[in-house]
Amino acid sequence: MRHTRWTGRLGRGLIAFTAAAATGIAAMSFAATPAAAAPAGPAAAQAELGEACTAADLGKRHPFIQSVEVAPTITHFKGWYVTDGSLGSQTVETSTQTVISVSVGQKTSIESSFEVEALSKAGASVGLDVQMSYTSTGSTSKSITWNFQKPGYYALYEGTKKVTGEYGSLNCNRVDLGDGTFGLKWVAGPSNGSYTTYTTLEEGAVRCEDAVPANSIMRKAQDLLDCGTAAARAEHAPAVKASAPAGSAKAARGGKAAGPNPAGRSAGVAPGFTCDEGYYKIGTADRSLFWTAPGFLQGDNIQLKPSTVLSLNLDQWQLCHGPEINGVAEQILVNHSSNKCLAIAEQTAGDEGSPLVQTDCKSDDLQRFYIYRDVPGSDNIGVQNKYTGYMIGHDRYAEGQPLRQYSSGRQDGSGTYVLVKA
Template sequence: MSHLRSSGRWARGLVALTVTAASTLAAVTAVAGPAAAAGHRKPATTADKPKLGDACASTDLGTRHPFIKTTEVSPTITHFKGWYVTQGTTGSQTISTNTQTTISVSVGLNGNVQGSFAVDTLGMVGASLGLNVQVNYSSTSSVSNSITWSFFQPGYYGLYKGTKKVTGTYGSLNCNRVRQGDGSYALKWVEGPDSGSYTTYTTVEEGAVRCEDKVPANSIMAKAQSLLDCGSATATAKHPAGPVPSAKAEAAKAGHEAESAAKAEKSVKATGSPAPATRAALDCRSGAYRIDVPGKPLNWSAPLLANDGIRLRQSTIFSAHLDNWFLCNVTENNGVLEASLKNWGNGGCATIPADIANLEQAYLTTANCGEDDLQRFYIYRDVPGSSKIGVQNKYTGSMMGHDRYADGELIRQYSSGRQDGTGTYTLTGV
C-alpha cells in the first residue's frame, strides 16, 4: 500500500486500523460494567459508581445511575465513492463522496443527549470498550464529504470515510428497600424498571482502498473494500478517469435512505411524546398524602393557574387541598411502587408536559388524569418506619427534584436525580 499517501495520514491510519480491528473483534459481544466517561472526561474507577446490591442511603432515593447491559461494535462506512485513476490522472485529487449511512448519537428518549445520565451512559460504554466514543450529541451527517488524496498508481479505488458504530442497551440502578433473608429491610442499589438503548460512534477516519489491497479483517477499510464490487466486471473494465457506478454503493445508499427514514421516525418519538392521554377512572387508595421536603415546612403543591407547574409551598388553612395527593392505580414490582399522583385540590394528575418531556429540568405540572405513562411514577421507599421516598417518571426515566429549597420553587425532572439529596422527599399521611 506504499502507493498511497495523504499528507502523512495513511501511515498513522494503518497503525490505528490494525489496533482497532482487533479491539472491535473482542468488543462485539462484550458486556460492560460500570466505568467512567471516555474522551475528554476523566475515566472513573469501579469505586466511583455504585454496583448492583451495594448499600445506599436515604439521600440516594431520588437518584439513579446507569449501567451497561450489552454492547455491539460494527465498522460502518458513512461516505463512499468508487473512483478510477488512469495513467496521467495520478497525483493529488479532491473528491466528493456520497453519504452512505448517517449515525446520530442518542440515549433512550434524549436524541440530543441531554442530562448527566445520558453522558454517563456513553462514557461508561467508551471506557468499557477502551474506545473514544462521542459522549455528546453529534451526527456523521455534519462531517464533510470531501476527501483529498494523493494517487501514485492508476487503479480502481474506493474513497471512504467511516467509523465504528457502537450500539447496545443500558439499565439504571436505583436506591430502594430490599427485604433480607432474616425478614429485615435494608437500602440497596437495585435494577430499576426503566431501561433503553443507545447509539454512538468513534472517530471518523478516511482513506482509499483497492480490491488487491490486503486489509485487516472486520476493519473500516475492509468494509469500504466490500463496496468496490471486487471480482465483478466493473472492477476490471476499462474506464475513463473519474467516478464509478457501483451496484453495492447504490444498495448502500438505498439502505442509508431507509435508515434515515427510521431515524426521522425515532426523532419524532424522542422530541415528541406518547399519544394524547385518554381520560380514565382511577382507583385511588383511601387517604391523602403530602410530599414534603424532609425536616422542612415546604411540600409539593399543585398549580392554580393553567400552564404553571407544581411548586414547593407551605401548607396553610388556605391551601385548598392543593398540597394533598392521592396514590391511584397502584402496583408494586420487586418492592418498587408505581402510581398516578392525583391532586385533591384541582383533580388533575401530576405529569411532565408532553412537548418538553425530552428536556432536562422540564417542570412537573398537572393535567386531566388519563392512561398516560407521563402521568405514571415509580416510588422508591426507605426501610419501614421511615416515610422517605424518591420519585421517578415512568416515561422519561428522570427523577423528580428541586434546584434549591425556596418557596415557589418548581419541581423538575433530572435525568440522574439530584446528587445532593434534594430529590428525596417524605410521603406524609394527612
C-alpha cells in the same frame, strides 16, 4: 461481517439479586428493623448494582450498560478507478452512505449528566473513545483528497466505528436482606433505553486487491466495491441479524380495581390502576414544605409550599398503582382538590429541569411515576417519571419553588422526600 459485541447483564448472580429485590418489595408484612434515615449529602462516588446506598440516594439514578455493539460503518463512499496516467493527488467527491447521530434514549441533544455518563461507560466498556455530545457524521457529500500511488479500483471512504446498545437505570430502593430485615441497595430500576454514538471519523482509500484486516473500517469500504465474482462478494456480505422475538409484557398487578371514591378521584385514572383509600402528602425531609398544586388561575406548576388550613387539599395526593416492572409499580398521583394528575410538562418533557405540572388525567406515560422507598419504618422516598426516566427534585429549598425533573437526580440529596398520610 462480524460485529464486536459485549453484553453486560451483569451475570446470573445479579439476576438472582434482582429477583430477591422484587420479592423484598412485595414482602412488606415481614418484621423489619428500620434503619435510621441517612442525612442528605453527597452519595458514594460510584454506584454499582447490588451495592449499599443511603436515604440520600433515593432521589438519584445512574446508568449501567446492559449491552454494547461495535460495528465498522462507512459514512461516505465513492468507487474510483485510477490508471497509470492518473496517479498522484486527486480530490474525489464522495456520497453519503450512512448518517450516524449521537443519542441516548429519546434524546438527541446530549446535555444532561446521565446521558454523558451513559456514553462514557459504553465507550469504556469496549476501550474506545466515543462522542459524548450531540453531533452527527453529516448528511451531505464530502470531498476527499488522496495521493494515489498505484493504479486500480479504489474505494474512497470516510468511516467510523458505530457504537450502539442498551442501558439500564440504577436506582436506590429497599431490598429484603433475607432474614426479615431490609436495607437500601442500588437495583436495576424500570427505566432503560438505547444509545448510539461513534468513534473518531477516518478517511482512506483501499483497492480490491489490498489485504486488510477483517472487521475493520477499510474492509467495510472494500466490501462496498464491485470486486471479483458474485460468489466472492457474497462471502464478504454482512450477515443479516435476526430480529429478536418480542418479549412478553410484564403482567399487571393482580387484584380487583377499586371503584371511584365518594369524591370520584379515580374516575380519570387509566384502566388497570387501583387507587389507595385516603390521601398522602409529599414533602421535604423536615416536613415543612409540601408538593402543592396551583390554586385557581395560578398556572399549572407544582410548587413547594407549607401545609396550612388554607391549602384547601391542594397538597394532598391519591396514589393509584398499576403494572410492575422489576418489582416497582407504576403510580399515578391524583390531586385531592383539583382532581387532576401529576405530570411532566409535555412541551419540555425532554429538558433537564422541566417542571412538574397538573393536567387532566389520561393514559399517558408523562403522568406515570415510580416511587422508591426507604426501609420500613421510614417515610423517605425518591420519585422518577416513567416517560423521561428523570428523577424529581427542586433547585433550592424555599417556599414557592417549582418541582422539576433531573436526569441523574439532585446530587446533594435534596431529591429525597417524605410520603406521609394526610
